[in-house]
Amino acid sequence: MVPGGSQILPALQKYREVAEKHGDEAQKIAKDTMHELMQVIDKSTNELEKLAGNAKKDAEKKSGK
Numbered sequence: 080m081v082p083g084g085s086q087i088l089p090a091l092q093k094y095r096e097v098a099e100k101h102g103d104e105a106q107k108i109a110k111d112t113m114h115e116l117m118q119v120i121d122k123s124t125n126e127l128e129k130l131a132g133n134a135k136k137d138a139e140k141k142s143g144k
Contacts, residue, residue, distance in 0.1 A: 094109060094112075095109065
């Protein structure tokens, strides 16, 4: 489970609704924001994968593999 994950989808839905109702400028802001969010998510995913890989290596060292 992602901490705060249950709050993300409703917030994004509201965000989309507001952007759709307020024209091109609002949609541009929404598009830019989504791009930035995806960059943050991608960076965090890479960090988590690295952490998981390091934890696996540490566990293998401790078990003598």
